[in-house]
């Protein structure tokens with residue numbers, strides 16, 4: 271048994287550590303935890319994405335849970351993760367289990383575990399589940415018997431989810447503007463949902479990579495520039511106003527403007543924050559993770575709202591959302607959540623709010639970005655991912671914290687270690703070194719006012735770790 275819970279849930283390479291046997295053990299540990307908390311009768315929602323055998327793995331989970339006398343609500347087809355989270359709260363279930371490895375390459379699969387609040391389970395809950403692993407032999411009941419006994423129910427919650435998505439939008443939207451949007455599901459779970467949601471906003475939608483494909487066409491389903499060539503080309507080809515992409519399980523958002531330029535989630539998060547505070551006049555604090563842009567700090571300052579910074583992983587944002595009045599929380603990786611909707615990332619809802627921003631302001635995406643930067647300051651940003659062997663990890667981070675004085679010719683003003691190691695440099699520039707919690711990768715993030723500075727910092731970081 272080699273089961274490690276990371277930034278969110280458990281992930282492994284299929285047929286290596288992600289096996290049916292290990293999956294059953296994870297489900298049994300979840301079942302034991304629910305029994306210990308005496309919430310088993312509320313049941314568990316089970317969903318799955320478009321990955322290899324995800325539907326089969328989801329049925330395995332349903333069989334283990336049902337054998338433990340836990341009612342199962344199993345989605346009748348591929349589901350984006352935000353819909354699963356929504357379902358947990360809608361049905362009053364004790365939790366939600368999603369078969370997905372989110373943005374990871376095609377050979378991976380995994381389990382995300384959601385709490386009754388409709389967001390990622392917190393670290394303590396995950397630790398309790400992890401501590402139960404392997405303590406009880408996994409039970410299982412044949413699928414058809416469990417269905418006949420009423421322990422497994424097939425569900426479809428498309429309509430209530432769409433009703434919820436539309437509930438919070440401005441009543442004064444001019445849907446006649448008919449923005450032309452290319453929607454790129456990256457062969458993952460969100461395509462049909464995203465298109466339907468945008469059509470409800472009056473958008474003309476062109477879809478790419480909307481067919482489910484467990485190989486993701488050979489490209490990782492992570493909406494970062496190197497994976498979005500198809501979207502960029504299509505936006506230019508059809509003369510669309512913008513392109514929007516979701517990751518493999520639909521909780522992250524990426525975008526492309528009318529000129530085919532990539533628009534990072536850093537900018538999307540800042541735009542949505544500005545939109546909610548300035549245009550919608552909503553209130554509440556803002557939460558960002560350690561790798562997120564300074565634009566958020568500036569907007570929070572401008573609108574005099576509190577800003578919190580937490581380690582990477584939406585579970586940390588979600589924790590704050592449950593504890594206080596948070597308006598919006600977001601991450602560099604593209605996960606943005608608005609607790610009025612739910613304390614969870616939703617790429618579809620984030621995309622709808624972006625469209626709402628453009629419809630209300632009558633701006634093209636690139637104009638909205640220019641205005642954002644004029645207000646909140648100029649920003650350039652990049653991230654690279656390098657392979658990171660477990661054996662090298664410790665020594666690398668040990669050497670990074672040893673009080674260096676300069677980096678790439680810049681004075682190091684502060685070393686921060688909230689998650690990984692961040693050097694704060696002159697003129698607000700920063701560079702962050704961090705081991706991914708979902709893949710064997712070293713992530714290097716950098717932000718500056720000019721893109722030349724970002725490239726200089728990233729090049730120096732590469733030299734340092736080579």
Ligand SMILES: O=P(O)(O)OC[C@H]1O[C@H](O)[C@H](O)[C@@H](O)[C@@H]1O
Nearest residue numbers: 277278583584603706707708709
């Ligand atoms: O640890 P990393 O690989 O950088 O992953 C970062 C991301 O992992 C998962 O997808 C979490 O759900 C996200 O909240 C987090 O942003």
